[in-house]
Amino acid sequence: MQERVAVITGGSSGMGLTVTESLAAQGWHIVVLDRSVSETELGPNISPKAVDVTNYNQLAEAFLQTWKAHNRLDFGYVTVFANAGIAEKKPFYETQQPEELLPHPLDMQPLAIDLEAVINTAYLAMHFMRMNQDGKGGCILINSSTAGLYSTPNVPIYCAAKHGCLGLMRALAPQLMGEKIRVNSIHPSVIHTGLMSNKGWSSFPEDLFTPMSKLVAVVNMLIKDEGMFAQSIEVIMDQHFFRKGNEYSNADV
Known part of the structure; x- marks a missing residue:
């Protein structure tokens, strides 16, 4: 049986x-x-592989x-799970600088990690799925967030990046399906990871948390069902x- 291979960004935690x-x-x-990440951790x-996902050369x-x-990335067997992500740390709405006329610069790292790195991934x-000699294509799974579906005013840059992930999936999926490359996105709700401190997580009601087991079940469903593409799953x-x-507002578009 051909070995099944997955590439997962941010795969050492959360x-x-x-x-x-x-x-x-x-x-x-x-x-x-x-x-x-190190060789002994997993x-x-x-x-x-120690890689800064915001560095295209390292990623490539x-x-x-x-x-x-x-020597191959197999359709249905290889999933690029574009997962690595962070939320912004500098508050967007606090612009007052008593001694300066200009506000502090924004923390744009979430955009680099949560969207630009996903695009490059x-x-x-x-590119590599197109090189499969048997033409079996591949499977790309983008890990977005419910922040990619709804307004999240407390983290506007993170929200913009996750909306961008959804837009990326919807643009790529119909184009690449002809090459048997399936593209989907998942949008998890509150899952306790290292994205925030324990103090930050404590602000969420316990009964709203999504168990990791549910996330894994959805990921496996998308990997195994070869008929699924262009799906955004909350x-x-x-x-x-x-x-x-x-839907398009004008049928002629």
Whole structure:
């Protein structure tokens, strides 16, 4: 049986680690791309690579090394799970600077990690999936957020980035399906990860948290169902919902 390979960004912690462990337990070989990872941190069937996902050259080299090691990315068997993400730390709305006329510069790192790196990950995945000699394509899964579906005024840059992830998926999916490359996105609700401090998480009611097991179940569903593409799935508590895109307001568009 052909080895199944997954590339997961941000796969050494949080949602990425949970998905990594789930797939490794199913016999997949996982290539984890993460800035803070070492060879001794993760288990068998997992190849960790220290990569800054905002650095295109590092990201591209990691994909190239993966391709050289496995010589293919298989449709239905390889998932690029664009997961790495952070929320902004500097408050957007606090612009007062008593001694200066200009406000403080914005923290744009969330945009670089949560959108630009996702775009580059999808771009590189597309490139290498096109190289499969048997023409089986591949599967790209973008991890967005419910912040990509709804307004989240407290983190506007993060919200903009996650909306961008949804837009990216909806633009790529119909274009790449002709090449048997399936593109989908998931939009988890509140999941306790390292994205915020314990104090930050304590502001959310416990009964609103989504269990990691539900996220993993949805990820596995999207990987295994070869008929699924262009799907944006909201994952909230113990449920999931398929979110359709807006219809064109003018039939001639």
